[in-house]
Amino acid sequence: QTALAEDGEIKVGVVAAESGSFVSAGNTIAAAAKLATQQINDAGGIKVAGKTYKFKLFIRDDRTNVDTAIAAARELVNDVGVSAVWGTESHDFSVSMAKITGSAKVLQFTGNSSLGGVLSDESVAKDGWLHYTFQTEPQEWQRSTSTAKGVLSLVGPKLKTPPKHSVVFVGNDATGQYLSENYVTALKAEGQTVDLVKYPPDTTDFSPLLTRVKGLNPDVVHFWYNGDSTLIAFPQALKLGVAPAYFLFGVDPGIYKERGLKADQPVTMSCVPMCWGSAPFQAVKDYFEKYFALGAAKGPQSSVSLLYYDYFFMYAKALEQVGKLDDPDAVVAALEKMQYQGVVSAVPLSFNDHHQVTFATEVCLAEPGSSDKFKCAVEAPPATAPKAN
Amino acid sequence: MTLLTVEHLYTAYGAVKVNHNVSMTVDEGEIVTIIGPNGAGKSTILRAISGLLKPKQGTITFNGRNVTGLSADRMAGLGVVMSPEGRHIFGDLTVRENLKLGAYARKDQSGVDADIELMESYFDILAKKRDAKGSTLSGGQQQMLAIARGLMARPRILILDEPSLGLAPVMVKEVRSVIATVRDKFNAAVLLVEQNASLALAVSERGYLLQHGQIVASGPIGELRESSLMRELYFGEQRAPAGE
Amino acid sequence: MAALEINGLSKAFGGVIALGGVDLSIPDDRITGIVGPNGSGKTTLFNVITGVYPPTGGSITWHGEDISGRAPHQIARKGLVRTFQQAMSFPGLSVKENIQIALERGSRQLRGQAPRWHTPEDLLDFVGLGGRGGDDAGSMPFGNLRRLGVAVALAANPVLLLLDEPAAGLSDGEANMLADLIMKLPEMGIGVCLIDHHMTFMTALCQRLIVLDFGTKIADGTTQSVLTDPKVMEVYLGGEL
Amino acid sequence: MEILIQQLVNSLSVASVTILIGMGITLIFGLAGIVNFAHGEFLMIGGIATWFFVGMGLNFFVALLLAMVVVGALGFVAERCLFRFTLDRPMNGFIMSIGLSVILQHVVVRVFDEFQKSTPDPLGAVWVVGDVHIIAMRAVVVVITAIVVAITYFGITRSRYGLALRASVADQATAELMGIPVRRYVTGVFVYGSILAGLGGALMIGLFPITPFVGSVVITRGFVVSLMGGLGNVNGAVLAGLVLGLVDGLSAGYGYPEWTDAYSLVLMIVILVVRPQGLLGGTLGPKAS
């Protein structure tokens, strides 16, 4: 069932939500894929065993519906015969799809943080069901630690006394449940006492829960994970005077500026994975220029595209290294060993032995009273997982 | 003066034809009865006149004005008011509210309270059950309420579909006098469908005999009662085939 | 002892006393009539007997068994089946299916007898609706609907059939035909208890009349004697018939 | 103590938006006999329209009035072109309204985009009393809700329209025989309910950002309020809205936060089982057989 390229084409697929409730994240994947494949093809394609191949991209909408996602995966894998798939952005779909791609030896790149929960020695081993699956979001403890360090180091100097008590405010869905555990651990490792408050997904009026948070007397409130919800909750928190400092995960400085958000308190924010509103590296800046030039929308989720972009290049590089198109096992082996200098990270990207990528997270501080002055930092990813003390 | 004229009326429910070429008149202050076996289409004529059912063909003229096809609420506004078969009391509303609704189309809201008292004097049960919900009334009590509710509109013509249904003999007599009152006091005509022979014969002046959706005889009620169909129907002198 | 024995039965709705301690005995091999002014509690009596409302006080004994407070379907299965004052059917179904449903239910309560009607058509013929089986029960004229109501109740295989104003809306001629039909029932082993205001109909059918007024029994006896009772004449008949 | 007072203040403001949604639904459901699942989308469009007009440079409160007009017109068209034809089959109307909600969501996505929309806080002020923060815009929402409740109460419950509407939903044909222009009234109620949705949406975007998908989040609460209070019962909607607001405020403040949504659901089921006609009693809605 291996996808054999014909006429110098390598078929690759994307499954993403172009409609339905995940549409804002889903659209960014398709946009990134188009940009990456176009760049690779324009630069002369992929040279394998002396022959030149171009990527042929098949994009399928999953309508934020798992049945459609599976049908799309089946189609791409069995009918179209792609050799690799990018997507999806939601956990359930990725997992269900991995069962299809894995058994057909089709590579799958998915920027799904909670996938970390199932990537294990066993599942990524040679006959494991995730052997062909790669997680393109950083390992959660890495992101959590570099974020926690970044937030505390930026906020600390702005407060009268160093922050000691953090409250993590997170949506009670799959990603939220999985992510918050790691972040709480990371904060504890940085010496914080931490309270975790989960809000039901789809909450619109946060004032009762925020008042509860206020009652906990936090030094810093961390709005974790869902940028859209954070953008609803944060202004309410400001009005209720919930805390002396805030951290907004997944809120891009670009959005902060666009919304004209402003606070007297220090506010930090971070993006998944790099911010388009205040990009730390020239490469990222260039990337977003091209990305938005293609007509992609500027939203809280725009950065998600970066979780997919680099991996087209990595995959192309791996194919060239292997020199064969019909040996997915060799491609996996090549990827496992590869160091690739991508856009998303200052240090080369690489996968660990659980097929998880490593890179740092950018954290920015908005100067109190301003909506467009940012100070950003990228904490180097830690080498080992933190332990709460 | 002719108040209501029906000319060449045809009615149907979907493909089921009911009335064929029905023509009739009601004069001002007159009491007219339509008589006919079960399923002859009596109620259907009344529905067409009161605007609940659009006629397939024919014209209905009221007070010199062509009212064919007007909706029921417009007809009520003009003074054509029907008290339907099977009472149709608003079960969730109180007796008083039911009466008030009867007067909905009236412009002179001031007279309404006085009329409610009048109705309560005709049917004393309505006073006793003033605040009871319609659904808790007994069948006969509901029937009285339905008639009173129709009267509350101060209609020019009151259409009653089987008003004596479910009434005790003593109340049937009461209804008889109320119908007479309608004409005398309210100055209204009455168009009646009634199975109770003694009531129909006692109150009405003229009648139409309906069979298979068509008018087969008409005239002063005294003459009609001699017709064979009428005898068969009302007095059971001969058996009509069942299920007509 | 009669099949249905009612002792001191009372029913109050809030302040309204619909039944104020009624004693009755109704046999299941005859036709018994109940009359009374509007609102005197006749329908309520049926409702309480058939379990639609629990009684406020008193007892109902059916063939020696106390059935007060039982659920309506349990009472129906014991052979006490009623019709409704507002004629009822299963409106969205065909006339035939209306009867079939009840027949199937009734055939499970045969109490050792042979079924009286084998097919819906038999029963339709019996009530004079022969050939109407395909009609939609919801769009029948009033009179036929009444007949269908009786047919459905008969199909449920009653021992005592409680009819609430079966002749309402029928002309005298039609009422006579219905009376002929009801007359046949006791011979078939079905007792009848009947409410109606149609006096020619009642006098033709019932040898015995019970009169209720304000929830109490004011007369009980032969039709002749009851109808000449001055009290009944006053409250119910409003003078001579 | 401040926290408790703050929670009570919050509850009141949560309750008022809920009341506005619930009141629109209770009128449309209980008095016009239409189960409009797209009511949430009507609200969303009210919010998006406000955002659009504010973006054009209009004052927030002018935009709010325009949004009410827009949604009212939408309601008029929907009733005249769609729900009119399903009055006798409420379940079909219900399914149709689901279709309508899909259409409205995606038309908004098509015309604008799928991202959150927000307007600057129209008032911006926050009054701090002790340590209790009273957000000016929320206070305004409470006041507007109170005014609307009063208008509705006297306009619908106290006038003869209320009675006529209750009669119409119970038995349309007989109501017509009484001279009640049932069709016109149904349209009227539907449009009025829609205008309330428009107002709710406008006020909502005055409080926090909304997305084209917000309708489906608020709609359940609207139905819960209308049934809990009693269909068609304005007072009932107010009471139920307050109860829900209080339950939300207190459970969020003192319960297990991840179970926040469950408290009000359980409460509603219990109330409906114990009092099927709702707390204050109402119509049976689309005629129950």
Place this chain on the structure above:
Amino acid sequence: MTMEFLNLKVPMALGGAHGKAPAGSTEGAGNRGRRIEQIALAVALIAIVAALPSLNIGYRFLSIAITTGYTAIALYGLGLQFGQAGIMSVGHAAMLGVGAYTAAMLSNHLGVGFWAALPASIVFAAIAGGLVGLPSLRVSGQHYIIITFCCCALLVICLTNGGKLTGAATGLDVGSIPRVFGINFDKLFNYYYLVLAALVITLGLVYAIVNSSYGRTLRSIRENEQLARAIGINVDLHKIGVFMASGAFAGLAGILQVYYLRHISPTLYGAFPSLYLALMVMLGGGRLIYGPLIGAIIVNFLPEVMDLNPVDSRIAYGVALLVVILLLPGGVSSGLLAIYRWICGRLFGRVSKAGS
């Protein structure tokens, strides 16, 4: 109470809103010719559907056909409940959820595989159906609908907060179906036939129920509860019975779903999937035997067929729904049936007498 009095269509309870049974409905299909016609149609349909995979239709199509299949099974339960007993639910996905989670939890915590879990899923979903049905004995149609919606939301909250037991928001994974007679169900074709077999059994059972005296009993409850009680029908018992039957079919659908997706999470069983189930039944028509199947086919395949821009396709989809509901209030199946009868009438020169 006379329903059609005054000849205005009386608005019926939200529950039983299909109006009159369309001509030629399965209800009381007594006529022998019609029965032969039905059997022939069923055989032809099954033959076509069974032959589909060999026509090289592609995996995408096949996948969607599987989804359609198990959705249709759940819809048949809902169709019984709504079409026959007249009680609608917009929380039916919760019943699927109980079936699916029963299987997944048995597999994860007790190592019980597909075949052993199958009866358990059906039984648990049936019990859940009965429990959720209890309030319907007290509250009226439209109130009950909202209760089902809330029950569904509650289930999702419980599953989301169920920790290890339910896999919380992340959900649970299951393995493959153990082979029987050497059939490997990991092959999509084989899974397709498994679902097809389940669907055919469902169809047969539903057909039998609808045409049995039990089916008639349910319809009598739909049409007039009070009268049904008065002739000795235990209305409450049968209502709960139909909820349990409906739940059982949903349970079957649920276990088929979980072993197809191989991974489930609470959001699959929330408000939206539930609404779509209700929508499919209404669209296809709850009272005709092929109604639920047609509804499932339309909803699952329509977006595929109209593969416009996703946003446009949603709009077109909504518009199509409005048009269907307005023009064919009895559902697409009744519209198709009318066309079929019309053609037959034309072809054979006889006017179909059904329903006249």
